[in-house]
Amino acid sequence: MSDEAEIRMMLDRWAAAVRAHDLETILEQRSPDIVMFDVPEPLQAKGLEAYRDGWKLYFGDEGSRLFELRETHIVAGDGVAWVRAILRCTTSPDPAGRLTMGLRKVGGRWVVEHEHHSFPVGLGEGE
């Protein structure tokens, strides 16, 4: 299987686990030292425990049952890869979120070392 196909399979499995609120599967192929830039505060969540806590919080959002990646773009080299995708996780047509991941191949397996999730701010908001 190509690196890209392996990463795509991991992403599919991970998104399905989010929809199922299956925390154990969500944590698979995540680095113990993962750094998460999540939609809500804190600024950054460091380590697997903080990453897990973010998901627990997110399960309170009904959009988590719809969590789906679109326009997934995977760039994989020899041992390092990154991913960008659009995130559908709401019943309203708008807004959608954005996802970026940084990965490294460790012991022959792709591991996510970084995730960045966000929603764009409406122009004129946040002033």
Add this chain to the structure above:
Amino acid sequence: MSDEAEIRMMLDRWAAAVRAHDLETILEQRSPDIVMFDVPEPLQAKGLEAYRDGWKLYFGDEGSRLFELRETHIVAGDGVAWVRAILRCTTSPDPAGRLTMGLRKVGGRWVVEHEHHSFPVGLGEGE
């Protein structure tokens, strides 16, 4: 020079160009097909022209004169790399932004194909 050192030099030059509102230098080492997930809408800006328009808009923000990367973390493999960093771009101690980049080496030169900029949402905000 190592790949990591090359990328770090590019980042320093780029951040200085943002502070100087030097659009030409900001656009260096950016792919014509760059995809930008910026702080404000749109959801994604595709291509160099849309990327440039986002910076023009951002120059109206006084924080752009302070634009500085902290805790820069670079993971570079053979031809593919990604970067995460904390962004200081405001006079207030809080909040700070987050930056993730996806890069590829093209013709011996590191090129940014993707950027994701965001601020975390305060818990209780946006409801």
